[in-house]
Amino acid sequence: MNLVKVAKTRLQAMRDDGWEILLTEVSKFCSTHEIIMLDMEDEYVARGRGRRRVEKMTNLHHYRVELFYSVIDMQVLELNHRFDEINTELLLCMACLDPRDSFSAFDVKKLVRLAKLYPSEFSEVTLYELESQLENFIFDVRLDEKFSKLLGIGGLAQKMVSTRKHEVFPLVYQLIKLSLVLPVATATVERAFSAMKFIKSALRNRMGDKLLNDCLVSYIEKDVFVNVTNEAIMQRFQNMKNRREML
Structure with missing residues (x-):
């Protein structure tokens, strides 16, 4: 920012x-x-x-x-x-979860403000519990050497699961998951809307939701599907149903 x-x-x-x-x-x-x-x-x-x-x-x-x-x-x-103002607020609050330099960017007030942007996930009562968990969480991880060399929020989430701290601080872990999902979901939605005009064209305007979803996934995740060979695809369809001739 x-x-x-x-x-x-x-x-x-x-x-x-x-x-x-x-x-x-x-x-x-x-x-x-x-x-x-x-x-x-x-x-x-x-x-x-x-x-x-x-x-x-x-x-x-x-x-x-x-x-x-x-x-x-x-x-x-x-x-x-x-x-914009909302995106800036989200990014600045998410940065408080960065574990580098012994969680130097950690800020309880900003993280509670981040949670308030998700009213369906954190109720008024849950926000008080979250604030308490955040205060206990920061003392715990700063004393734990396993959390001293982490480089990102993704690494923090993995380390919490491996040490089972996600069970001790479930609300903190939920906030971390939301922070990880947000940028991915935003980029995916933008890519999906951009790709939709190529997939559901005037010639295919009656395409059903399931077929549209499958085509969008194949189009958006090109890097993944480029590694799938034609032989593997034919073998997949051949095994789904007995056919008179081999594909």
Whole structure:
């Protein structure tokens, strides 16, 4: 999230002060390579359009406002869309479960705030229990050497299961599972909606839910299914039902 803030700040600084720097660099490049450079005060002429149909503007306005500023604004808008207030809150709270450096990022209040975003999983009473479990959990894992060299939330979940601490701190383990599932589920949903337009096309608009689900899984998980040979597929169908001829 700090890198996202840095990216937004750099883009804003580029928008405020970057045009003159860019124009100077372009001028030097054109001068070095003997390229004719447009006069920024001349009227801009759009290619392929008659002058009567285009609003009159200078080259400076076109390249600075309609291109330079527009591209930067699109990038900032995309960052704000990807990392809105709720997503930012989720990521910052999830980072508190990072076990590196003896759980230095651990914060009980932020983790309870993360749990409040899942009202169906954590009721008001459960939140009080979760806060107590988190306080006991952090003392326990910091004293346990088995948790001293973990590198991520996934490793933390595995270590809790192997040491059976997921039974001692079930609410903490549930919060860890939700944190692990969230980014995967979000990416999977986006990929599924993107792939759906290729699978359920106009020619296959009557496809049933089961067939659609099977086709989507095969399309999305290409890296997995590329290792399945045609021979294995034919053998699978051959064993499902007796056939008159071998596939």
